[in-house]
Amino acid sequence: MPTKKQSAPVKAPARAKAPSDAEMKSVLGKAGAAWSAIVRVLEGKFVPLDQVWKPSKLAFGRVCLLQHKKRTLLYLIPDKGQFLVAIVLGERAFALAMASSLPAAIKKMFSEAKHYAEGTGIRFVVTSMSDVPVVAKLVEIKTAPK
Numbered sequence: 001m002p003t004k005k006q007s008a009p010v011k012a013p014a015r016a017k018a019p020s021d022a023e024m025k026s027v028l029g030k031a032g033a034a035w036s037a038i039v040r041v042l043e044g045k046f047v048p049l050d051q052v053w054k055p056s057k058l059a060f061g062r063v064c065l066l067q068h069k070k071r072t073l074l075y076l077i078p079d080k081g082q083f084l085v086a087i088v089l090g091e092r093a094f095a096l097a098m099a100s101s102l103p104a105a106i107k108k109m110f111s112e113a114k115h116y117a118e119g120t121g122i123r124f125v126v127t128s129m130s131d132v133p134v135v136a137k138l139v140e141i142k143t144a145p146k
Helices: 021-045 091-098 104-112 129-142
Strands: 050-055 062-068 071-079 082-089 119-126
Touching: 021 062, 021 071, 021 082, 021 119, 021 129, 071 129, 082 091, 082 129, 091 104, 091 119, 091 129, 104 119, 119 129
Parallel strands: none
Antiparallel strands: 050 062, 062 071, 071 082, 082 119
16 A cells, blocks of 8 residues: 655744734733833843744744743733733742742642643733733742752
């Protein structure tokens, strides 16, 4: 019986083109201020801070990784009128987060999340500037010296 010739799997590009400012404003709307504030806060603490765009199967088609010296601090995922923040904490940072002054809702997400070898991750929606200090605190915990 003849066999089908299989081609090599198509590898998705490692990087995606960064969206234009107009495209981001159109998607994020009022949440764009919180996105910009998170980037500004982290740029003040982590030099250099790189914004790396990767392809995604989610609605916007791209996800932004905020990286410092090739270490991913967090993921920003644009969505209509809002965006998601995704962060993964290692075992030590997880313990620090649970003992911190983070909001109870964030601690609950972490306690209910699956624990993997690379850490425990959560995603949460950001719609306003009131979420910026929480994101900054999470990154501070993630990068706390040993």
